[in-house]
Amino acid sequence: MKDFHQMLIERHSIRRYTDQPVDAEQVKLILEAALLAPCSKSSRAWQFVVVEDKDTLLRLADSKPGGTVPVKNCVLAVVVLMDPIKSEAWIEDGSVAASYMQLQAAALGLGSCWVEIRGRMHADGTPSEDYVREVLGVPDSLNPMCIVTFGHPDEIRRPVDPEKLLWEKVHVGKFRQDDAAE
Numbered sequence: 001m002k003d004f005h006q007m008l009i010e011r012h013s014i015r016r017y018t019d020q021p022v023d024a025e026q027v028k029l030i031l032e033a034a035l036l037a038p039c040s041k042s043s044r045a046w047q048f049v050v051v052e053d054k055d056t057l058l059r060l061a062d063s064k065p066g067g068t069v070p071v072k073n074c075v076l077a078v079v080v081l082m083d084p085i086k087s088e089a090w091i092e093d094g095s096v097a098a099s100y101m102q103l104q105a106a107a108l109g110l111g112s113c114w115v116e117i118r119g120r121m122h123a124d125g126t127p128s129e130d131y132v133r134e135v136l137g138v139p140d141s142l143n144p145m146c147i148v149t150f151g152h153p154d155e156i157r158r159p160v161d162p163e164k165l166l167w168e169k170v171h172v173g174k175f176r177q178d179d180a181a182e
């Protein structure tokens, strides 16, 4: 297991994957990470759809006109569905679960990418959420929030240089008005 902080330095969104399937045990660990994620009031307002079928992945890649290259290329995707009645913090809850899956994938040496669905539009002008609901048979009560793609990386991304982190975004004790935060 890699040192956690070094893993964060090396993690990047991966949009190109090899055809090698993700091991079933690794898929289980990724889903366990989602189910272990903290959530508001223990609401557990999430549902996850695991997709490995290539045709379904290609249909999901049509959810919106751009930004779906990872869905087209991946061997595994987890669609995060959220119940807004069960949790008023459903966006936060879903985001934490998606991030947990991405971190678990990184710890396993796998690549991943978050593909946004919430608030996006299909090419025909209808909400991407509706399109995903139709492809996967999701009830109207659940909001498809994002698709997280996974696989063995087929691209090399350079680790972040810790010297280049935006420390000006960090305020100590009090918000600094002088160099206006962007």
Ligand SMILES: Cc1cc2nc3c(=O)[nH]c(=O)nc-3n(C[C@H](O)[C@H](O)[C@H](O)COP(=O)(O)O)c2cc1C
Pocket (backbone or CB within 6 Å): 011, 012, 013, 014, 015, 067, 068, 069, 070, 113, 114, 115, 116
């Ligand atoms: C809320 C959110 C939405 C994102 N949507 C997309 C997307 O639709 N398509 C995509 O290829 N990447 C998407 N990403 C990945 C970001 O582009 C990526 O995290 C960002 O450029 C920083 O790069 P890094 O992950 O390599 O550090 C999304 C990430 C987040 C957190």
